[in-house]
Amino acid sequence: EVQLLESGGGLVQPGGSLRLSCVASGFTFSSYAMSWVRQAPGKGLEWVSAVSGSGGSAYYADSVKGRFTISRDNSKNTLYLQMNNLRAEDTAVYYCAKDDSWGQGALVTVSS
Amino acid sequence: DIQLTQSPSFLSASVGDRVTITCRASQGISSYLAWYQQKPGKAPKFLIYAASTLQSGVPSRFSGSGSETEFTLTISSLQPEDFATYYCQQLNSYPLTFGGGTKVEVK
Numbered sequence: 693e694v695q696l697l698e699s700g701g702g703l704v705q706p707g708g709s710l711r712l713s714c715v716a717s718g719f720t721f722s723s724y725a726m727s728w729v730r731q732a733p734g735k736g737l738e739w740v741s742a743v744s745g746s747g748g749s750a751y752y753a754d755s756v757k758g759r760f761t762i763s764r765d766n767s768k769n770t771l772y773l774q775m776n777n778l779r780a781e782d783t784a785v786y787y788c789a790k791d792d793s794w795g796q797g798a799l800v801t802v803s804s
Numbered sequence: 805d806i807q808l809t810q811s812p813s814f815l816s817a818s819v820g821d822r823v824t825i826t827c828r829a830s831q832g833i834s835s836y837l838a839w840y841q842q843k844p845g846k847a848p849k850f851l852i853y854a855a856s857t858l859q860s861g862v863p864s865r866f867s868g869s870g871s872e873t874e875f876t877l878t879i880s881s882l883q884p885e886d887f888a889t890y891y892c893q894q895l896n897s898y899p900l901t902f903g904g905g906t907k908v909e910v911k
Contacts, residue, residue, distance in 0.1 A: 727900070737840075737848065737891050739900040751898040754805075787847055792859060794847040 694718040694793040698786065701798030708778050712798055714771040714788030722746070722766040724791065728773045730784035731797075740786070741773065756782075778802045806830055806894050810903035816911040823879040825906045827892035832872040836896035839868055839877045842905075843888045851890075852877065882908070 700712040712728070727742040741762040742751045750762050761774040771788055778800075785797040807830040817823050827837065835855040840848035850859050852868040855875055865880045879886055887910055892903040 729902075736905040737842075737893075737902040739893070739902060742898065742900065751900075753899050792850040792853070794850075796847055 694790060696788045696790065696793060696795035698788050698795045698798035701786065701800045703801045703803065704778055705804050706779060706802055708802070709774070709776045710778065710800060711775070712773040712786055712788075712800070714795055716769045716771065716788075716790070719790070721764075721769040726764060726771045727789045728762060728771075729787045729789050729794075730782075730800075731787070732781070732784040735784075738784075743771070775800070805899055806833060806897060806901055808892055808894055808901055808903035810890075810892060810906050812906060813904060815906060815908050817882050817908060818911045819882055819884055821882045821911075823882050823886075823908060825877045825890055825892075825908075827870075827875045827877070827903050829873045829875070829894055833894045833896035835871050836894060837868075837870070837875050838893045838895060839866075840891045840893065841886075841888045842891065848891065853895075879908075 695717045698714045704710050722745050725744050728740040730738050730740050740753050743762045743764055747764045759777045763772045780802050783802050785799050787797045788795040809828045811826050837855045839852040841851050842848040851862050856868045867878045869876050887908055889905045889907045891905050
């Protein structure tokens with residue numbers, strides 16, 4: 693059974709940083725591209741970033757380009773999202789996603 | 805970037821109704837489209853990929869069709885557990901994008 697477990701969410705001040713982690717199990721992690729998708733309170737889904745299975749290619753939404761960095765450690769079956777220079781509009785539940793499976797989400801709140 | 809426009813944004817329906825949701829892409833995306841169902845406080849559930857292929861375990865009352873710029877998700881006979889918000893997502897090119905969502909409510 694595929695499992696994706698996010699951690700690292702929390703409250704951070706504007707301009708601050710946070711790193712999300714997603715530990716994967718139940719599939720060959722290195723064989724799959726992985727994504728981060730977020731959902732602001734009461735809003736729709738927004739794709740944030742994706743990384744290839746090898747980690748060699750990364751893609752970003754314009755809204756986070758230059759501030760967020762996606763990475764993965766295939767030896768640890770773990771996906772990361774480093775978020776810098778956070779803004780109030782980054783407040784959302786962040787989901788780790790494989791093509792057909794999603795984690796339960798991690799809440800990130802950016803507020804002073 | 806490819807924009808996805810879902811319609812309607814809200815839909816009121818009754819149990820047993822046939823429901824159709826449309827997703828239009830701003831440019832051709834072949835069949836690189838997926839559909840998700842989301843219930844309040846839960847992660848989205850993967851329903852359909854490649855525009856029309858039902859994910860394992862998804863009831864056969866769900867179906868998808870379309871290609872290039874126009875796609876539909878149909879629920880043939882709405883069940884109580886189907887009241888939720890539905891999203892389309894294009895997987896043709898980065899940045900991947902979602903439609904704005906369609907909330908299916910009880911009439």
